[in-house]
Amino acid sequence: MLETEERFVWSGPVRLWTERAGDPADPAVLxxxxxxxxxxxxxxxxxxxxxxxxxxxxxxDHRDTGLSSVVDFDARPYAIADFGADCLAVLDGHGLAAAHLAGGSMGGMVAQWLAVHEPGRVLSLTLIGSSPMGYGPDWTGEPLPPPSAALQAHFALGLPPGVESDVALFRAFTGPGLPFDEPAARAMLELAWSRAADPAAAANHQRAGRTFAPDRLASLSSITAPTTVVHGELDPMFPLGHGEALAAAIPGARLQVVPKMGHVLCSPGLPEEIADRVADGL
Known part of the structure; x- marks a missing residue:
């Protein structure tokens, strides 16, 4: 087991749980x-x-998840820029002027936002199963493919919140290509539910994701950080066209398509493979 250091940091009025593993003298990956x-x-x-x-x-933990602050979204709505500010607060709280960023899905959009608007804090980007940060109602580029029919059918089930619902969701996110490591996924999700201050608050992220502003529509062509786009061949949430569009939009970006991979890292050996791809891109 790795030795880790947990601490809370503040992003304005929002308290964020953080955990650091490894030697603080080594380069940092957020x-x-x-x-x-x-x-x-x-x-x-x-x-x-x-x-x-x-x-x-x-x-x-993002705001509204885990041990971090629960926010009254109606009174204090937030958007991608606020997630970006939280990331900067995490770096500041650990005394880091800059870091390598690895973002998954929406986290990849937050990483893009930082690379565009706070380039001095970003050493490199690894964008995993993500999409251009401006993709949404105001998107001006070519249409990108929707979630797979199987995933849309899963969403339509409307399963009640809980560990079993999340296990089913992660199975659907894994897709048909790679085996689903249900015991590992279940243990991870049980841990998440056990430490959630308010499990329902995480749904605010969907509202935040629908909040569009000019800062999200900034051109990705301004990104100068070395960028690797890692995308699952069979990603059911953001099909491969999203990763291809992202890599095409960022100068010099390398697209790495992972055969048979879906949208989450719940297959045997996949977390280690993705870690190697992150490390190779530093």
Whole structure:
């Protein structure tokens, strides 16, 4: 087991749980989770592999998830820029001027926002199963493919919230290509539910994701950080066209398509493979 250091940092009035693993003298990788996801949903195996590759790793709970602050969204709505500010607060709280960013799904959009608007804080980008940060109602580019029919059918089931519902969701996110490691996923999701201050608050991320502003529509062509786009061949949430569009929009970006991979890292050996791809891109 890795030795880790937990601490809380402040992003304005919002308190954020963070955890650092590895030597603080090593280069830092900040893991930015997707919508409604706690930091602990980055698999331990991925963190351990990155540390063995010679970096320190910081993961954290977004606002409205895990041990971080619960926000009254109606009174104080937030958007991608606020998630970006939270990331900067995490770096500041750990005394880091800049870091390598690895973002998954919505976390990849937050990483893009930082690379555009706070380039001095970003050493490199690894965007995993993500999409251009401006994709949504105001998107001006070519249409991108919708979620797979199977995933849309799963969403239509309307399963009640809980561990079993999330296990079913992660099975659907894994898709048909790779085996689903249900015991590992269940243990990770049970941990997440056990430490959630208010499980319902995470749904605010969906509202935040629908909040569009000019800062999200800024051109990705201004990104100068070395960028690797890692995308699952069979991603059911953001089909491969999203990763292709993202890599095409960022100068010099490398697209790495992972055969048979879906949208989450719940297949045996996959967390270690993705960790290696992150480390190789530093």
């Amino acid at each position: 893991l930015i989770a997707g919508a409604s996801a706690q930091g602990v949903l980055w698999p331990d195996a991925l963190v351990e592999r990155l540390v063995r590759r010679g970096v320190q790793v910081i993961r954290f």
